[in-house]
Amino acid sequence: MVVVTTSTDPNASETVVTPGGTRIERSEEFIQLLTPTGERVEDETFSFTHDDATIAANLRHMVLGRRLDTEATALQRKGQLGLWAPSLGQEAAQVGSGAAIAGLDEVIPSYREHAVALMRGVDPLDLLKTFRGTAMVDWDSVATRFHLYSFVIGTQALHAVGYAMGMQRDGVVGNPDPADNGAVLVYFGDGATSQGDVSEALVFAASYQTPTVFFVQNNQWAISEPIEIQSRIPLYRRATGFGIPSVRVDGNDVLAVQSVTEWALDRARRGDGPTFIEAFTYRMGAHTTSDDPTKYRRREEEAAWRAKDPIERVRTYLLGRGAVDQAWLDELDAEAEALGVRVREGALALPEPRLEDYWALTYASLPPALAAQRDAYLAYEASFEDADGEGGR
Amino acid sequence: MSETMTMAKALNAGLRRALEADPKVLLAGEDIGKLGGVFRITEHLQRDFGADRVIDSPLAESGIVGTSLGLALRGYRPVVEIQFDGFVWPAFDQITSQVSRMRFRSMGRLSMPMVIRIPFGGAIGAIEHHSESPEAYFTHTPGLVVVSPSTPLDAYWMIQQAVASDDPVVFLEPKRRYHEKGEVDLTEPPLPLDAARVVLQGSDATLLTYGPMVKTCVEAALAASGEGRSIEVIDLRSLSPLDEATIVASVERTGRAIVVHEAARSGGLGAEIAARIQESCFYALEAPVLRVTGYDMPYPPSRVEAQYLPDLDRILDAVDRSLAH
Ligand SMILES: Cc1ncc(C[n+]2csc(CCOP(=O)(O)OP(=O)(O)O)c2C)c(N)n1
Ligand SMILES: [Mg+2]
Numbered sequence: 001m002v003v004v005t006t007s008t009d010p011n012a013s014e015t016v017v018t019p020g021g022t023r024i025e026r027s028e029e030f031i032q033l034l035t036p037t038g039e040r041v042e043d044e045t046f047s048f049t050h051d052d053a054t055i056a057a058n059l060r061h062m063v064l065g066r067r068l069d070t071e072a073t074a075l076q077r078k079g080q081l082g083l084w085a086p087s088l089g090q091e092a093a094q095v096g097s098g099a100a101i102a103g104l105d106e107v108i109p110s111y112r113e114h115a116v117a118l119m120r121g122v123d124p125l126d127l128l129k130t131f132r133g134t135a136m137v138d139w140d141s142v143a144t145r146f147h148l149y150s151f152v153i154g155t156q157a158l159h160a161v162g163y164a165m166g167m168q169r170d171g172v173v174g175n176p177d178p179a180d181n182g183a184v185l186v187y188f189g190d191g192a193t194s195q196g197d198v199s200e201a202l203v204f205a206a207s208y209q210t211p212t213v214f215f216v217q218n219n220q221w222a223i224s225e226p227i228e229i230q231s232r233i234p235l236y237r238r239a240t241g242f243g244i245p246s247v248r249v250d251g252n253d254v255l256a257v258q259s260v261t262e263w264a265l266d267r268a269r270r271g272d273g274p275t276f277i278e279a280f281t282y283r284m285g286a287h288t289t290s291d292d293p294t295k296y297r298r299r300e301e302e303a304a305w306r307a308k309d310p311i312e313r314v315r316t317y318l319l320g321r322g323a324v325d326q327a328w329l330d331e332l333d334a335e336a337e338a339l340g341v342r343v344r345e346g347a348l349a350l351p352e353p354r355l356e357d358y359w360a361l362t363y364a365s366l367p368p369a370l371a372a373q374r375d376a377y378l379a380y381e382a383s384f385e386d387a388d389g390e391g392g393r
Numbered sequence: 394m395s396e397t398m399t400m401a402k403a404l405n406a407g408l409r410r411a412l413e414a415d416p417k418v419l420l421a422g423e424d425i426g427k428l429g430g431v432f433r434i435t436e437h438l439q440r441d442f443g444a445d446r447v448i449d450s451p452l453a454e455s456g457i458v459g460t461s462l463g464l465a466l467r468g469y470r471p472v473v474e475i476q477f478d479g480f481v482w483p484a485f486d487q488i489t490s491q492v493s494r495m496r497f498r499s500m501g502r503l504s505m506p507m508v509i510r511i512p513f514g515g516a517i518g519a520i521e522h523h524s525e526s527p528e529a530y531f532t533h534t535p536g537l538v539v540v541s542p543s544t545p546l547d548a549y550w551m552i553q554q555a556v557a558s559d560d561p562v563v564f565l566e567p568k569r570r571y572h573e574k575g576e577v578d579l580t581e582p583p584l585p586l587d588a589a590r591v592v593l594q595g596s597d598a599t600l601l602t603y604g605p606m607v608k609t610c611v612e613a614a615l616a617a618s619g620e621g622r623s624i625e626v627i628d629l630r631s632l633s634p635l636d637e638a639t640i641v642a643s644v645e646r647t648g649r650a651i652v653v654h655e656a657a658r659s660g661g662l663g664a665e666i667a668a669r670i671q672e673s674c675f676y677a678l679e680a681p682v683l684r685v686t687g688y689d690m691p692y693p694p695s696r697v698e699a700q701y702l703p704d705l706d707r708i709l710d711a712v713d714r715s716l717a718h
Contacts, residue, residue: 082518082695130520133695151522152480153452194451196483222452224428230451296427355693355700362690370689373658377688380710381700 029234030280031260032250036308038316040255046263048255052323058099058254059314059324060332062091065115066311067336068124069285071343072114072131076289080347081131085112089252089284092310093217095119096257097185097279100265101145104172104182108160111149112217113187120146124339125346134350136361153188154195157214160186161201164210164268173211174271183211183268185261191222193238194230202242202276211268213261214239214276217251219283224296239276251281252310282308395578401571403545404434406579407552408472412442418556419464421448421457422474422510430474432512432571454484461507462492470506472556478513479522485530492561493536504559508552512568513541514605514655515687515702518695525692526656531563532633532665539633540586541565543607545575547590547630550582558586565632567605589636591643595625598649598715601640601666603629606653606703613708624712632662640666641673648679649715653703658686680718683711 033048034040069087076084087094094115101107107120117127122139129135130149137148150156164184167173172182192198193216205212218235220227231238239246245267249260257279264275282305286293293302318324359374360366366374398406411418420435420442426449429436439447450457454475461471475481481488488509495505515524531539538560542548548566555562584590592607593614600610607628614624625643629635644650650670652663667682685703693701 083520129694133518133520133698135694136521151520152482191452194453194456196453196455222423223431224424224426225449225452229449290431295429353694353697355688355697358690358693358697359688369659373688377700380707384706 030248030250031256032253033255033259034253034313034317036252036313038313038320040317043256046256046259048259050258052318052321054099054258055255055314056318056324056328058095058258059311059318060335061095061098061115061119062254062311062314063332063336064339065091065095065118067340068114068118068127068343071340072128072347073285073289075128075344075347076131081128081289082133083288083290084131085288086283086285087112087114089282089305089310090217090219091115092254092314093215093251093257093279093281096254097187097215097261097277099254099258100261101185102182102265102269103179104167105265105269106145106147106160106163106167106182106184108147108156108163108184108186109149110156110187110189110192110217111151112189116187117146120144122146124343125350128343128347129350132347132350134353154192154197157186157188157192157195157198157201158204160184160214161204161208161210161212164205164212164274165208167211168208173269178266178269181211181269183213183265185213185215185265187215187217189222190216190218190220190227190230190235191225192216193235199242202239202244202274205274206243209271209273211271212274213264213268214244214274215261216276216278217281218278219251219281221283221287221293221297223287223291224293226297234278236276236278244274244276246276246278248278248280251279252308252313254310254314281310394580395576397574398545398577399572399574400542400545400548400566401432401434403549403575403577404552404566405436405438406577407549408435408438409441411472411553411556412438412446414553415470415556417468418470418472419446419448420472420474421450421461423450423452423457423476425449425474431476432568434510434566434571435474454480454482455487458484458487458492458507458509462487462495462505465505465507466503470508470556472508472510475509475511477523478511478525478527481509481511481527484509488531488537488561488563489534493534496560497536505561506556506559507561508555508558508564509561510552510564510566512571513565514567514569515692515698516569516605518698520695521692524695524698526654526687528563528565528632528654529656529661532662536561537633538562538586538631539565540631541567541604542630543567543570543604543628545573546577546583547628549577549579550584551586551630554582554586562586565604569605570608573608584630587631587634587636589630589639590628591625591639592628593624593626595623596647597623598651598712599625599627599640599643599647600651600653600708600712601627601629602653603632605655609703609705610653610708613705613712616705617709617712622712622716635666635669637669637673640670644670644674645677648677649718650674650678651683651685651708651711651715653685653708655687655702657689658684659689661686680715683715685711
């Protein structure tokens with residue numbers, strides 16, 4: 001890619017020309033409150049209003065989220081999971097937004113928000129069931145207010161708007177007491193923004209002014225496709241065309257992400273309508289464990305992003321101001337290690353599914369024809385037990 | 394001239410030949426450029442034919458198929474890749490309401506020479522939406538040609554025949570067979586696109602199948618021959634239109650038919666084939682037409698897919714039941 005104009009301000013936009021000769025506007029401008037080296041900076045519009053304890057809690061969630069991800073990736077490499085979608089590098093985007101969720105809010109995730117899942121109280125072993133293939137999606141999405149993962153790109157954006165429409169009708173938006181209000185936080189990726197479903201979701205949300213926060217983790221890649229294939233302008237600006245306020249935030253800065261998401265969720269809960277947040281981050285790992293990024297992206301790019309690690313800067317910051325000490329960090333490491341052990345051992349001990357249980361999940365009540373099909377299956381399986389006397393094939 | 398290669402390589406070679414043969418042929422899809430597609434079917438094709446002819450599409454299946462329709466109106470011959478079977482549905486409207494009926498709607502003036510490649514079927518240990526068998530939705534749609542190769546040889550030739558077809562072709566690639574090798578004769582196509590193939594000859598019963606299940610059926614037939622049973626195996630190859638003559642000729646001889654597919658049972662292609670057999674071969678039948686299929690539920694978690702999918706034992710069990718009549 002050839003840069004034709006770059007202003008001296010690193011935050012200003014630049015125009016790049018692709019090998020095919022297309023001009024694209026690129027901008028690295030975003031809201032940032034904590035720099036990659038761990039220094040607090042001021043922003044004109046957003047400020048972080050919480051104490052050090054909140055930041056330390058965020059650090060904890062990020063470390064635990066990363067540990068889960070590391071363990072799951074390793075499990076997949078050993079053949080113990082069918083697949084895993086790594087969240088490595090996206091911890092601040094996930095934890096910062098997750099920290100903004102309050103009592104009545106609903107979260108509608110994509111398939112990579114493992115750190116948010118942990119924050120919502122989803123048991124990591126339940127999360128792994130889907131990827132190990134021992135269940136479909138097996139956590140209580142109502143109790144955790146963390147909906148099922150969605151694997152068909154972009155579909156969940158519409159579901160989030162519909163859920164928010166329901167909230168409007170149920171009177172949980174715009175009440176004087178903030179505790180009586182809720183909103184929907186929906187996650188999707190940069191690639192997903194190309195889906196018709198996502199555009200339609202933006203149309204509906206704007207039309208009905210639903211309490212929906214669209215949280216896009218722009219991790220720069222949709223498998224092998226760079227963001228330029230999906231958008232010729234900084235993604236957050238696309239929302240403007242739909243009449244939805246939007247903002248871009250440093251997705252590797254957990255303070256900024258939390259501040260921006262709190263603002264957006266507050267707007268939504270108050271009844272001021274939808275917001276579109278672009279969290280500018282990076283998928284440090286492969287798309288999934290079946291992917292090989294060396295085929296399409298450069299090591300230098302990965303290295304540049306590694307220097308912007310979302311966890312390191314928070315650790316540096318908190319240590320620097322004495323908000324946490326080494327003992328606290330060691331304790332956190334021990335907690336992460338315990339999570340790692342639980343995930344490693346628990347994954348292998350997950351109960352194996354039985355096909356006969358799945359007919360009953362197909363309809364509210366099992367139609368006779370399906371019951372007969374299940375019974376025939378059971379009789380067929382039993383015929384092997386009779387034949388070899390040791391149960392099953 | 395013949396070469397041993399995997400089905401994945403055969404498809405790649407077939408697409409390469411199609412791109413060489415006709416400058417109007419274009420490829421489009423998600424991740425098909427640098428990456429060569431998640432299954433590497435289009436590996437190096439963008440490098441060799443350029444980004445204008447091998448296009449990395451934005452992540453939108455309706456967009457991919459809808460814009461391909463427009464390209465076809467301009468005389469191009471788009472070959473689109475849907476990344477996985479479960480992701481074709483955003484394009485379903487474009488395929489069934491637009492692509493399939495352009496000839497009909499235009500009173501025969503326009504044609505739609507498009508190929509929609511879909512890796513399909515299960516047994517790869519995948520998560521949800523990556524193991525679907527959507528063929529019946531397409532065979533139920535008049536105007537679409539629906540085919541599925543089962544060997545590298547057929548893959549190599551059928552993809553080129555599909556590209557040459559002036560009707561839209563839904564091209565279903567049995568992804569669990571991508572890495573299996575076979576002999577590919579590069580000189581001439583063995584059969585026309587719409588012909589079924591008798592893979593194994595037999596006289597006691599006919600197994601009718603396609604795509605991923607052909608190999609399984611052949612294994613079952615060979616196992617049955619060990620017990621003195623002579624089972625015929627037909628690879629349908631074309632699911633729509635069906636090669637009824639080959640089906641009927643076989644069942645008239647054997648008097649017994651068993652259809653095998655991964656897709657769920659009800660309303661599946663097996664139901665259509667069974668109906669045609671009873672219409673055409675009623676007096677030759679010695680037993681009811683049986684089906685060995687996936688069950689009537691969404692595709693289950695991968696740790697039980699082996700129980701869900703037809704296998705050798707289930708096919709042999711059906712053969713036994715048929716012969717017991
Ligand atoms: C409708 C649909 N098409 C294709 C896919 C295959 N697929 C899975 S993830 C992915 C890329 C998604 O990129 P993005 O939205 O940026 O999210 P990320 O994976 O980067 O988090 C694709 C193409 C899918 N899951 N659903
Ligand atoms: Mg992405």
